[in-house]
Amino acid sequence: MxxxxxxxxxxxxxxxxxxxxxxxxxxxxxxxxxxxxxxxRPYERPPLSKGLLLGTTERDAVHVHDTTWYPDHAVELRTxxxxxxIDRAARRVRLTGGEELGYDKLLLATGATPRDLPVAGxxxxxxxxxxxxxxxxxIADAVADGTRLVVIGAGWIGLEVAAAARARGAxxxxxxxxDLPLQRVLGDRMAxxxxxxxxxxxxxxxxxxxxxxxxxTDRVSQVVLDDGTVxxxxxxxxxxxxxPETGLAERAGLPVDNGILVDGRLGTDDPDIFAAGDVANxxxxxxxxxxxxxxxxxxxxxxxxxxxxxxxxxxxxxxxxYFFTDQxxxxxxxxxxxPPGAATELVIRGDLDRLEFVAFWTIDGRVAAGMNVNVWDVxxxxxxxxxxxxxxxxxxxxxxxxxxxxLAALSS
Numbered sequence: 001m002x003x004x005x006x007x008x009x010x011x012x013x014x015x016x017x018x019x020x021x022x023x024x025x026x027x028x029x030x031x032x033x034x035x036x037x038x039x040x041r042p043y044e045r046p047p048l049s050k051g052l053l054l055g056t057t058e059r060d061a062v063h064v065h066d067t068t069w070y071p072d073h074a075v076e077l078r079t080x081x082x083x084x085x086i087d088r089a090a091r092r093v094r095l096t097g098g099e100e101l102g103y104d105k106l107l108l109a110t111g112a113t114p115r116d117l118p119v120a121g122x123x124x125x126x127x128x129x130x131x132x133x134x135x136x137x138x139i140a141d142a143v144a145d146g147t148r149l150v151v152i153g154a155g156w157i158g159l160e161v162a163a164a165a166r167a168r169g170a171x172x173x174x175x176x177x178x179d180l181p182l183q184r185v186l187g188d189r190m191a192x193x194x195x196x197x198x199x200x201x202x203x204x205x206x207x208x209x210x211x212x213x214x215x216x217t218d219r220v221s222q223v224v225l226d227d228g229t230v231x232x233x234x235x236x237x238x239x240x241x242x243x244p245e246t247g248l249a250e251r252a253g254l255p256v257d258n259g260i261l262v263d264g265r266l267g268t269d270d271p272d273i274f275a276a277g278d279v280a281n282x283x284x285x286x287x288x289x290x291x292x293x294x295x296x297x298x299x300x301x302x303x304x305x306x307x308x309x310x311x312x313x314x315x316x317x318x319x320x321x322y323f324f325t326d327q328x329x330x331x332x333x334x335x336x337x338x339p340p341g342a343a344t345e346l347v348i349r350g351d352l353d354r355l356e357f358v359a360f361w362t363i364d365g366r367v368a369a370g371m372n373v374n375v376w377d378v379x380x381x382x383x384x385x386x387x388x389x390x391x392x393x394x395x396x397x398x399x400x401x402x403x404x405x406x407l408a409a410l411s412s
Contacts, residue, residue: 003030006102007310008093010083010248011109012036014044014296015277015303017064019107022307024073033076033101035083035093040133041067042077046296048136049157050326053143053164062133086252088270105272105310108249108260109303112242112278112294117152121214127236130157142235145169150223150233152211154181156325158239159194163327166201173204173231175211175223189346190359190371194327197355201328206231242294244279257281259292265315266306274310276302286318286390287337295323320383330355333379336369336386344368349401350375358382358407365394381407388412 007023009016012034020034036042042064051057070077085094092100114129116122128139139161143149147170151158154176162172178184180191181198195205206225214236215222223231244259254268255261259281266274266282277299281292298321305317324333338344342363350357350373358378361369366389370382385395388411399405 003028005030005104007032007105007107008101008103009034009107009109010093011107011111011277011279012038012042012077012079013109013111013277014042014064014299015109015111015306016107017042018300018303019109019276019307019310020075021065021073022304023311024075026308026311026313028311030104031076032074033078033103034070035081035095036077036079037082038132038134039080041065041070041079043133044296045131046324048133049130049160049164052136053140053161054167059133083248086248086273088252088273091272103272105274107303107306107310108268108273108275108279109277109299109306110245110248110279112244114238115241115243117211117238117240119211119213121216121220122238124214124216124220125218126216126220126234127214127238129238130161131242139235139237143168143170147171148232148234149173149237150175150231150235151237151239152223153237153239153241154178154205155185155239155241156182156323158237159198159327160325161237161239162198162203163201166203166328170235172202173206173233174198175206175209175225175231177208177210179207181205186371187344187346187361193352193355193373197328197330242278244281244292246279249275249279258290261290264317265309266302266317267309274306276306282317284318284337285316286320286387289337289339291321291337293321293323295321297322320386322379322383330373331376332371332373334369334371335379335383336361336367338363338368342368345397347397347400349403360385360400362389362395362397362400365397366390366392367395367400378407381411384408384411 043062047057047062082096083093092102143165149165149170151174183191210226212224246256249260250256260275262275264285278294284291308315322335344361347360356374359371367385
């Protein structure tokens, strides 16, 4: 019997593309329409600040599927196509130009957009941001041997671009309002590890600093800090975080608060509308709190989970937050979640000086998060420890910091 339903996916990034793939893999034979505002077919974002800038990843390698996958699987991919409105009562979406498209189920995977820096000169040529494949190409074209790059913001994107720029021979200065890079995420001790790493590779930091203005005539030439410090610059990267792209959902009357509010099966308060990826603020069934995750792993797994929920399957999206980074000779994976304001104790297993260690954040003796640096094949046991901690299992500190004690033995 033919399936006459139409499933529409708004947002042709990793979450949207994997959702479409999952619909077909689960046997859905109805119409699947994947709408993306960018001119590119779906691609993965981590290479934008890593392999593409380093020259270790080919441009075509970043795409989720090859060009023939979409027609071969009867997925209607429409690029450079923006959805302007949702009519929930009629179950239709409106596209730029006025075209309307009906849906039976709708997935919003609209992602996030970089925050602007509200200072004079932020619109000068040579002032860049990084979110898209085109942005990455512009940075790669602009940053070369001898380029003076100023990065505003010492988060993951800012530091990854700084590392890639140093590898390309640029001089790099990083401006950050906090006292250390990644301080809010990692705390002082681990943040100091990343500060030391970048300083050893020649990066200059200005901490506790705010940008007053960006100067230039035909293009950027200087960044001026609040204390009057003037930094010469050929290129400026603004990397001060992202904002979830909730405008479409908000105009449709869906609940929005730091993302589109969804339940543990990624459904909104409209039974026909779901959300996944960066834009989804999930009532996490395992963590017992609302969590919005902006990283690759969440997009990779939440898209398929939402697709199964759209098909009526009884899913429970309880994956732990996970992300990774590569900077110089440091490779890192992080899993877990620390409640805002929670008092944590940091436990180190391994050699901090050699950058071969696992760091654990514990709350009342329970592992809440773990970060492995240049230590591999430990992600699963770290996540097992976190899940055990959420269930109430406490771990002996001495055993946790002893490399001779297998991590797998500590979660049981």
